[in-house]
Each structure stands twice: as C-alpha cells, then as structure tokens.
Amino acid sequence: MFRLLAVLALLLAGLAPASSGAATWNLTSFDGREYVPLTDVSQFYKLGLRFNQAGAQTQVLLASPGRSLRGTVNSKELFINEVKFILSFPLLAVGDMVYLSRNDLTKLIEPVLRPHRLRNLGAINTIILDPGHGGHDRGATSAFGVEKDFALDVALRAREMLRRRGFRVLLTRQADYFIPLEERTRFANQYRDNGLFVSIHFNAGSGVGTGIETYLMAPRLVPSYNGDGAPNAAELQQWPGNVCDPENMALATAMHSAMLSRLPLDDRGIKRARFHVLRMNELPSVLLEGGFVSNAEEAQKIAQPEFRRSLAEAIVVAIDNFKAATQDQPATPPPVARGEPGQNLDQIIREARSLSPAAPAPAQSSGTGPKVSVPSQN
Ligand SMILES: [Zn+2]
Known part of the structure; x- marks a missing residue:
C-alpha cells in the first residue's frame, strides 16, 4: 500500500500546481490519449522552450543551465542531457503547439527530473x-x-x-x-x-x-x-x-x-x-x-x-x-551549479557521456539562450 500511495503521490506531484511554475496543467485529449502542451512543461520545470525548424523537422529544446531536453515532433527520441530516451508516444504538433503525452510526463520526465520526489530508496541494501x-x-x-x-x-x-x-x-x-x-x-x-x-x-x-x-x-x-x-x-x-x-x-x-x-x-x-x-x-x-x-x-x-x-x-x-x-531532500533544494553533485538530474545523469552540446541552435536566437552541456566526469 505504501508503494501505491507513493506512486499516486508522484502522479499528483506531476500534475498538481505544487511549488513549481505552472499554475495549471492544460490536459488535452488527442485520439483518446491525454497530452500536455510543452509550454506547461516549460513553466513547471522552469526550462526555457525553443523550437527550431530543420527542413521538414520541428526540433524542440527545453533547457536550463545544466540540463537539456531535446526532441523532434513526431519522433519518440528524446535526449535528456544527451542521453537517449525512447518516449512512449511521439511528440505531437497540433496547431502551433507541441504536446507531450501525460504518460511520458508522469512516468519519464518527472522521475528523471525530480528523482528526490520518489519514495526514499536510500535504505536499499x-x-x-x-x-x-x-x-x-x-x-x-x-x-x-x-x-x-x-x-x-x-x-x-x-x-x-x-x-x-x-x-x-x-x-x-x-x-x-x-x-x-x-x-x-x-x-x-x-x-x-x-x-x-x-x-x-x-x-x-x-x-x-x-x-x-x-x-x-x-x-x-x-x-x-x-x-x-x-x-x-x-x-x-x-x-x-x-x-x-x-x-x-x-x-x-x-x-x-x-x-x-x-x-x-x-x-x-x-x-x-x-x-x-x-x-x-x-x-x-x-x-x-x-x-x-x-x-x-x-x-x-x-x-x-x-x-x-x-x-x-x-x-x-x-x-x-x-x-x-532518491534520498529525501529539503522541500526547497538550493540552486546548484552545473556539475556539482547531489541534485536531481545532475546527480543521476552526471555519469552521462561527456558530449559537446549537439542541441540545435535556436532558430531565431536572441543569443541569450541557456548554454547546455553535460558535466564532464571520470
Ligand atoms: Zn539475452
């Protein structure tokens, strides 16, 4: 039962206003499946959102210092700090907005970006x-x-x-x-x-x-x-x-x-x-x-x-x-410099292969977009 509650709590955490940016999640159904617009993801996780048109492909970049999510409309490939994840459902473009499935939000993005909100697994022995x-x-x-x-x-x-x-x-x-x-x-x-x-x-x-x-x-x-x-x-x-x-x-x-x-x-x-x-x-x-x-x-x-x-x-x-x-952490974690161990995504992905940012340059870049790279680790 404890586990079930933890999972439910996580689902709620992923979709409730909580303490993060987005005030509401604008759930929308397409083909009987629920999606959220990337603007909500951007607000909630405080990630800058940019689109880049490369030929027929629309590339999407969600980024803040030290973390990046890079995907392509109609594709299941999503690179988080240059590590490849296969989404359950492709990113979807409807009108002038790109959508992420609710399933991928709660079962992929949320546990990867905020593993400290999982039940505390520090006792695993x-x-x-x-x-x-x-x-x-x-x-x-x-x-x-x-x-x-x-x-x-x-x-x-x-x-x-x-x-x-x-x-x-x-x-x-x-x-x-x-x-x-x-x-x-x-x-x-x-x-x-x-x-x-x-x-x-x-x-x-x-x-x-x-x-x-x-x-x-x-x-x-x-x-x-x-x-x-x-x-x-x-x-x-x-x-x-x-x-x-x-x-x-x-x-x-x-x-x-x-x-x-x-x-x-x-x-x-x-x-x-x-x-x-x-x-x-x-x-x-x-x-x-x-x-x-x-x-x-x-x-x-x-x-x-x-x-x-x-x-x-x-x-x-x-x-x-x-x-x-997954250790319990303070409700409001302090801001963390890139590469500093001990926090969320940076911690769990700091082992990622050190690659230069392959993220697409923003199309109409103002030149002020966040620089994204994976911290180099041995
Ligand atoms: Zn085998």
Missing part, C-alpha cells in the same frame, strides 16, 4: 543480479564467446564490487545452469522491501545492430518497444512490474548513463518492454543489453575482461547514484 540465460539456453552466440557466459562474468564481477561496498548481493544463478524466468522473479520478489533487480544480457540482431540499451517495464497502455514474449493485450493490464514505474525510470536512467560513460558503444536508448523478469518483478528493476554479441566487432570487445569489468563498474556506480538521487 540488497541487489539481485540476474545473469541472463544459462545451461542449454546459451543466448546470443559468436566466435568470441556466448551471451550466457559473458552475463555471468559481469554479474560475478559486480557482486564482488558491491559486496565491498557493503551490499548484500544475490544472484539468480551462480554458475552455468538453466533457471526458468518464473524462478528468477519469484526469488527476487522476496526482497521487495529493500532490493533492486538488475538483469544482465547482451544483444543479438541481424549483424548490423550495435550499441547498448536499457529496458524497463512498460507502463499500462504503453506499447512495448519490440517483441518481449508478453501475452497478447498485455498493455491493457497492470502488472506487478508496474508498481515501481517511476523508480524503474530513475534506475534505468542511472544505469544507462553509467554504461554510456564507460563503454565504447553506441547509445540505443532507454526503452520500454514487458520481458518476464521486468513484468513480474516487484522490485525497482532494469534489463541491460551491454552490446551486440551477434556483431563480430562488438563481440570482440565484450570478450575482453576489461570491457566486462567496466560494465560491472557501471552497475555499481549506477546503484550508488540511484540511491543518492
């Missing part, structure tokens, strides 16, 4: 690591090794690092044997009060796929990004994995940012799916795809122990950042 596949189920294969072995190796490395930091660490499998998905989540759900769940996988594709992905449970009424084995019409239903919708997003953000900053691979984004280990999981949970085993070049990298150590480090750093970002 148990990490469930879930190396994908095992036994006869080898996962993706290559000439350089197979997914099940790579995943287990990363989990064992992360276990040692996390133990040294005082966490209790439990693995769903500790060696090369098969374990059904149902057992993985049944095991994890015993630790719903103070645990986190991280499933470790590597990708397979048609040979051209590259890069890292982070998956989290799709909220109700949100389509899966791709095939996930969920039952038909799964999106109509609330699943155990939806209990932690906002926490999942904050955890995914921390994981993906930490991976990007450590692994020399492309950013495929933070995506929604209903994989069993996410769907039936009552802990804050994510599923990592740490590169493509099916791509020979990437498989060679993944086969290097240093690569897998970096991935394990990313998991550890992300857990630290996630815990810190």
Whole structure:
C-alpha cells in the first residue's frame, strides 16, 4: 500500500500546481490519449522552450543551465542531457503547439527530473543480479564467446564490487545452469522491501545492430518497444512490474548513463518492454543489453575482461547514484551549479557521456539562450 500511495503521490506531484511554475496543467485529449502542451512543461520545470525548424523537422529544446531536453515532433527520441530516451508516444504538433503525452510526463520526465520526489530508496541494501540465460539456453552466440557466459562474468564481477561496498548481493544463478524466468522473479520478489533487480544480457540482431540499451517495464497502455514474449493485450493490464514505474525510470536512467560513460558503444536508448523478469518483478528493476554479441566487432570487445569489468563498474556506480538521487531532500533544494553533485538530474545523469552540446541552435536566437552541456566526469 505504501508503494501505491507513493506512486499516486508522484502522479499528483506531476500534475498538481505544487511549488513549481505552472499554475495549471492544460490536459488535452488527442485520439483518446491525454497530452500536455510543452509550454506547461516549460513553466513547471522552469526550462526555457525553443523550437527550431530543420527542413521538414520541428526540433524542440527545453533547457536550463545544466540540463537539456531535446526532441523532434513526431519522433519518440528524446535526449535528456544527451542521453537517449525512447518516449512512449511521439511528440505531437497540433496547431502551433507541441504536446507531450501525460504518460511520458508522469512516468519519464518527472522521475528523471525530480528523482528526490520518489519514495526514499536510500535504505536499499540488497541487489539481485540476474545473469541472463544459462545451461542449454546459451543466448546470443559468436566466435568470441556466448551471451550466457559473458552475463555471468559481469554479474560475478559486480557482486564482488558491491559486496565491498557493503551490499548484500544475490544472484539468480551462480554458475552455468538453466533457471526458468518464473524462478528468477519469484526469488527476487522476496526482497521487495529493500532490493533492486538488475538483469544482465547482451544483444543479438541481424549483424548490423550495435550499441547498448536499457529496458524497463512498460507502463499500462504503453506499447512495448519490440517483441518481449508478453501475452497478447498485455498493455491493457497492470502488472506487478508496474508498481515501481517511476523508480524503474530513475534506475534505468542511472544505469544507462553509467554504461554510456564507460563503454565504447553506441547509445540505443532507454526503452520500454514487458520481458518476464521486468513484468513480474516487484522490485525497482532494469534489463541491460551491454552490446551486440551477434556483431563480430562488438563481440570482440565484450570478450575482453576489461570491457566486462567496466560494465560491472557501471552497475555499481549506477546503484550508488540511484540511491543518492532518491534520498529525501529539503522541500526547497538550493540552486546548484552545473556539475556539482547531489541534485536531481545532475546527480543521476552526471555519469552521462561527456558530449559537446549537439542541441540545435535556436532558430531565431536572441543569443541569450541557456548554454547546455553535460558535466564532464571520470
Ligand atoms: Zn539475452
């Protein structure tokens, strides 16, 4: 019940006047789905809003010092401090306004921009690591090794690092044997009060796929990004994995940012799916795809122990950042200089890959727009 209340409180926080800018949210329905105009998002989160016409594309930039949200009308890609998120629904242009779905506002933007308003997860002390596949189920294969072995190796490395930091660490499998998905989540759900769940996988594709992905449970009424084995019409239903919708997003953000900053691979984004280990999981949970085993070049990298150590480090750093970002904070946090640790988005994304601002220059710029960049971190 506590969790349910926390989720409700978050929804309210995302849509009530609260202490931030917007006095009201102008909810509007298009095709039976609720949206808010970006002007409301801009006011509420105190982000400057600019549009830029690039050929047929309308680009959108919401920015304040130290943070930027960059998207494109009719696209699901949204870059927050240059980390790629896949929206549940594309940005929509109607008349002369651009709209964001209410779902993306409450389940993506809000937990990413204000993770300190989630329930306090600073007490988390148990990490469930879930190396994908095992036994006869080898996962993706290559000439350089197979997914099940790579995943287990990363989990064992992360276990040692996390133990040294005082966490209790439990693995769903500790060696090369098969374990059904149902057992993985049944095991994890015993630790719903103070645990986190991280499933470790590597990708397979048609040979051209590259890069890292982070998956989290799709909220109700949100389509899966791709095939996930969920039952038909799964999106109509609330699943155990939806209990932690906002926490999942904050955890995914921390994981993906930490991976990007450590692994020399492309950013495929933070995506929604209903994989069993996410769907039936009552802990804050994510599923990592740490590169493509099916791509020979990437498989060679993944086969290097240093690569897998970096991935394990990313998991550890992300857990630290996630815990810190969700600690209770003063009602009115002091303004924070860019790069200073300890606050909201800057804290949770400070691990993001250091990129120069690829944000579009404002079309009719007055030259006074906020400069946006991601703080450089080691
Ligand atoms: Zn896998």
